[in-house]
Amino acid sequence: MIAVSSLIILLCLASFVGWLFADYFFLWKTEIKSHFGFNEMDFYWSIVCLVPMLLGHFITVWGNYFRASSLFQHSISMVTTPSDKKQRVGFWERHDSFLGYTVKFWFLFSGVMILNIYWFVVTTIYSRPDMVEESGEFVGNLRAVGYGSSQAVMLDCSIILFMVLRRSMLHSLGLTYQDILPMHRWLGVIMLFWATAHGAFYSAWLFEEGHFYTDIAFTDKTRGRLNMPGVFAWFAICIMGFFAIPGFRRKIYPIFLYVHRAGALVFFIGLIMHYPSMMLWYYMLPGFILFLVDRFVPKIIQARSLSPFARCTLNADADIICVKFTSAEPMKPYYPGDYITVQIPGQGLIRHPFTIASYWPEDPYSITLYMRVFRENKSSWTRDLAERFGPHEKRIVVRANVDGVFGDRRHNYLKSETIVIFVAGAALTTFMALIKAIAAQIATTSHSRRMQLHIICTFRTRSELHAYGSFMHQVTHDPRFTSWLHVEIYVSRPEKVKTLKGSHAHDIHDDIHALGHGHNLRRGISGRTIVETSDMTTVRIDGDYNEKWRDDSHSLRHSPSSASTIQTANESTYGRNDEGAKGAASSLTSSSTASFSSSDTIIYTKETRPVARYDHSLPTFEASSADLVSRKLAFMDLLTTAVLVAVPLGAWYFMRTVHLEGPTQWCVADKSKDIYTTFVCQWAYALAPGLVHTFVMLMLGYAGIAIARKIHVRHHARMNGIHDIEAAMAAAVSMQYDGKHSVEDSNWDESDIVYSHGRMDVRKVVRSLVEAGFGNKLNEGQGLVTVLAGGPEGFVDNIERQVKMANWSVDFHRETWAP
Incomplete structure (x- = not known):
């Protein structure tokens, strides 16, 4: 086909x-x-x-x-x-x-x-x-x-x-x-x-x-x-x-x-x-x-599919904004490297492109973005967005216009036996979905893998590393990743904490602390906070909960969320078999679409540290019925395209048949008039059809966006039994707070993630890879190595320069932020 x-x-x-x-x-x-x-x-x-x-x-x-x-x-x-x-x-x-x-x-x-x-x-x-x-x-x-x-x-x-x-x-x-x-x-x-x-x-x-x-x-x-x-x-x-x-x-x-x-x-x-x-x-x-x-x-398709409101969470220490868009129906499948453009009313008319960090098979109903706040630029769009949070707000909802999803990337570099990815800061989001898709492919096929992947990350501060902590924790601890994925992490600058106490959910100095004798607190997989007591009673808190749990004058603060679930399990819960433990874990978040929150098992023993087990299969595009979703949206897209082509083009042909100078048609038959009148006649015939076509197209386009958004709101209202449109809009706002959170929303104990202090020495890293033998077998048809570099253009230029100086036999790809 x-x-x-x-x-x-x-x-x-x-x-x-x-x-x-x-x-x-x-x-x-x-x-x-x-x-x-x-x-x-x-x-x-x-x-x-x-x-x-x-x-x-x-x-x-x-x-x-x-x-x-x-x-x-x-x-x-x-x-x-x-x-x-x-x-x-x-x-x-x-x-x-x-x-x-x-x-x-x-x-x-x-x-x-x-x-x-x-x-x-x-x-x-x-x-x-x-x-x-x-x-x-x-x-x-x-x-x-x-x-x-x-x-x-x-x-x-x-x-x-x-x-x-x-x-x-x-x-x-x-x-x-x-x-x-x-x-x-x-x-x-x-x-x-x-x-x-x-x-x-x-x-x-x-x-x-x-x-x-x-x-x-x-x-x-x-x-x-x-x-x-x-x-x-x-x-x-x-x-x-x-x-x-x-x-x-x-x-x-x-x-x-x-x-x-x-x-x-x-x-x-x-x-x-x-x-x-x-x-x-x-x-x-x-x-x-x-x-x-x-x-x-x-724009019309996304206005029909996505909620016009986006939930934004600010990590002020790291200057990272997490933005999440939701949909009442499965949205168009997006693939690793795809992006959308975002425009927020009141912050200019320009649409800013952002690579999608989430993985569609995990949650077809949402899109997650990470935005670095460029505070050093006074005219920065992300800086203006960050200022909307104010001094005490941890999460806000903004109205946003989305265009996309766009993406036509070829992933032929996956044929390589070795892939090396250099990323700086927020560029990590470009590769999050790709790494999860590779893990899913390896986990769901009977064939043995042929590749090794090295990801070398550099972050400005440990707070920035902490902003992606759940993903980094997964790729450095989950054996489904660690068997083929090798991670090196560098933190280049000392910490500069700007956060007011209690102003957001990512205060890295207070999220992990010991509770005293007989207690041990650590972050578990899927964002659950697990408190182990001396009597082996475990308290699980899914997501965030506006409650204080006290024991011997020690307290633990959590941010609000109405979707939170608390369950207390005794030691016998963990004495069951895997299926029983899996079922108990599933019951905690049965309504959640977060990728790893429905079937992960957290096992604790009194003598050992917590061990994360992932008992569920990693989702793939085929298993998530991506083609069925695509077929429905393709018909909608084609119908919209046909209307936007046919109506303005009909106006064009109509204008070609109109005699703009009147019934005498002297523009065609008689050129004896003065030259200025001839120019006016020529301009009318040359400009009018095209301008009319463009005007009709613009009117249809903007009207289509407005109508699609109203249809989406009415559809949402019917699904929730709401008859008033204003009430439907208010419900959409509350859903942003009460909705399901992805694993990336969680805090993590950074002591579980090993990293190096100081700047990344690219020359040293490249030399170590060359000395390890990667890329030396290319002339024999084996050992193909692909290097991808993502981040600011200066960083990518440095990677490319060092790769060339090392005379490395690799295929190099750039992923820059430069417009």
Whole structure:
């Protein structure tokens, strides 16, 4: 099925590329005297260009829900591929040693450059004879080169928006969003080059003719009213290019984004007014349609699925915010490395991307994010969010708009016998779900594993390590992980405790303490606090509980949660067999969807420390019926996409049939009017259809988001027997507090997690791995090693530099936070 859909998408893309190669001879070399209104070229364009692109996109949308599952299942199965099968990095996946791009990217880049050169050469050659005959050899050549450059700009306008689609047809060819996005940036550079060349050669022509000061001005007597919008368009693309320089883009990303959006609007309108021809839309409209659909449909689907409220918990010591979104129904399956974008009303209009830290098969009804608070940046979005907590609040609920889920990552590196992951701080969330998925694959297959995974983490303070304590405790203590996962942890800075006593649930100085003679307190698996007394009576507190338990003047504070359950078990509880103990543990949290809280067993003896046993099987995507959930949401997505495509496109075709100048149709039949009136007529025919289409699309999109959110609230109200919408919204807020907590919400005894003080010496770590023999067998077809580095760009650059200096035979992948 996937192979058939990929073949159809490939044919659709081939039709579009064929249109770009052949269209000059059909459209531009054919004299169309009636191109102001609907004509035969609209039929030709619709059949050869528009319909294939829309068909390919619809298949892409459908495949987006199932291709990810198939590709991930194929990739995760490599973890247990027999070791006698040779594994190598695929030719298309290899990275160059200069810019770090894959072979796939350079293949795409080469195709785009061939198209650019083809359009420039063809239009220059075919226009040169007439221009030389009209203006002479020298001036005619200047005009021909300037004209060819302008056509190359128009070509790039037709494809640049395809390079920022999160659900692109290019994914079926193996290209990911990370592969495609650099092509968007390079296309911007290429467009700036062609636009500058066009302006320079045409300016030289006007200087030679003595018309420069009259034709580059606002006047009714020359082409100035056409040329000046072109000047504004050139300035717009120059400003966009300046702010897109990596140093500016990363330091002032919000300003860059606003400038980019405003500049794009000025550029496209200026381009149309500079060359007011309806034929421009034959190239730009497909990109506009798919871009707007790509931006609106995921927002509508998430507004229908997710609660508009998110629960936020602040760990003030670590400056980490945990954000959890919930859904009344199973949400679209998300896979390791997938992300969503989040926008909070009142904190700007920009949507910020965050990698999903939770694992879908554990809890299909929620999404968990971790956000590091950048307090060193006064304009930081996360800093503004942290300030909402105030001095005493430990948990807040905020209204949030979510876009996504997005992700098209290939996990072919899982074929490696050794994977080394370097992470800094919050970048750990990028790999949490992946590590759990690997553990599930190893635990549920009869084949032996073929891989070893090394994860080397560095945190600023032990408080930051503590923020991910439940996950770190699991991967360093659970034998289902420790048999193949090797963890090194570094804490680089001394502790700087800022937390007010009792202000949040993560005060690491008070969460673990001895209770006196005969008592011992430690954190157990799944966030349960276990108190062992001398008479072997155990008190279990699931989640958090607003209660004080006292014994001999010792107290234990817990934060509020109405979902808490307290159970006291005597020694006989632990004398039963595994099934009995498992059942007793299950009864504590029967309503919880937290991953390890329903069937984990905590065993205590009077003489030994607590030992965590995980008796349940790790969940997988297949066992969680991911395909059934995907099928339901795919139909909803396709229906929404069809409406957002058909209605605005119908408005477009309608505007193509309207005679904007009245029944005389003199724009078509008579060109004897003054030049200013002609310009106005041309602008009307060139601008009106596209602007009407965009306006209708925007209205439908925003209306769709509002309607989807209301449907979600009403559905939630019916499920809970609530008839008043306001009451339903209030209930949604309370659910955020009373709802189920994931294991990541828990506190842990950091003394159980071994770490090293001081900064990570990357050179030393890499040298130790090389000396251990990892990567030395690559030339023999064995011992393939993959290195992944996640975190700030400077950290990732250092990892890459040390890997190259060590002359290490590895496949290197970057996971940076840089926008």
